[in-house]
Amino acid sequence: MSEEKHAQLEADLRAWVMRLPPLTLASSLGAEDMVLTDMVLRLNLPVRIFTLDTGRLPESTYRLLDRIFERYGQRIDVFWPEAEGVETLLQKQGANGFFHSVEARRACCGVRKVAPLHRALKGYRGWITGLRRDQSPTRQEVMAESWDDSLGLMKLNPLATWSSDEVWAYIQRHQVPYNALHDQGYASIGCAPCTRALRPGEQERDGRWWWEQALTKECGLHQSALTEEATRVKA
Numbered sequence: 001m002s003e004e005k006h007a008q009l010e011a012d013l014r015a016w017v018m019r020l021p022p023l024t025l026a027s028s029l030g031a032e033d034m035v036l037t038d039m040v041l042r043l044n045l046p047v048r049i050f051t052l053d054t055g056r057l058p059e060s061t062y063r064l065l066d067r068i069f070e071r072y073g074q075r076i077d078v079f080w081p082e083a084e085g086v087e088t089l090l091q092k093q094g095a096n097g098f099f100h101s102v103e104a105r106r107a108c109c110g111v112r113k114v115a116p117l118h119r120a121l122k123g124y125r126g127w128i129t130g131l132r133r134d135q136s137p138t139r140q141e142v143m144a145e146s147w148d149d150s151l152g153l154m155k156l157n158p159l160a161t162w163s164s165d166e167v168w169a170y171i172q173r174h175q176v177p178y179n180a181l182h183d184q185g186y187a188s189i190g191c192a193p194c195t196r197a198l199r200p201g202e203q204e205r206d207g208r209w210w211w212e213q214a215l216t217k218e219c220g221l222h223q224s225a226l227t228e229e230a231t232r233v234k235a
């Protein structure tokens with residue numbers, strides 16, 4: 001089964017590269033995105049790979065960036081938030097204001113993730129993500145291919161039907177580098193203050209923004225209702 005999925009992944013990526021150039025892969029540097037990064041770089045596909053450095057990432061994520069370069073001889077592009085946006089955010093809600101409300105948390109994600117994402121996607125016809133349906137209740141409708149109306153380009157999710165086991169089987173088979181926090185019980189890894197290891201019985205994304213309810217747990221990168229307005233910090 002996994003052989004079929006690996007072949008299908010390669011076929012999907014090759015077809016999209018021909019049909020929807022230019023394409024970019026938005027990598028969170030999580031396990032799924034490392035599968036996609038490995039295939040893009042090993043096959044030398046013309047896909048620009050980027051990640052978002054929010055300024056609050058765990059040290060292990062920066063080490064993974066170095067390991068990607070050591071393994072593949074290529075650096076992936078890194079997008080930072082605008083300094084003025086971060087300064088305004090901190091003035092309004094302090095360094096860790098995101099713990100106080102969903103609105104404050106989304107404001108932080110808006111400045112540190114969503115606004116840089118908009119810059120990173122400019123000029124591309126499609127973006128590839130590592131979303132899987134069984135990651136969380138908010139992702140059960142993820143399609144392999146859909147129009148992203150909020151961003152105005154195609155959204156491609158080639159791992160939509162993959163399981164976590166299939167992702168890790170690929171990583172082991174191809175000796176793909178991955179974030180060391182996965183070995184400490186972290187399933188989904190984002191910013192350091194907003195991510196923790198899973199506890200027994202928890203679902204994959206329960207370690208992200210664990211103080212919130214499951215249905216609010218998206219950072220804005222994958223919400224169709226996203227608008228530029230949502231990326232601004234209101235006074």
Ligand code: SF4
Binds near residue numbers: 112
């Ligand atoms: S995950 Fe946390 S620290 Fe990172 S951008 Fe969102 S609220 Fe801010």
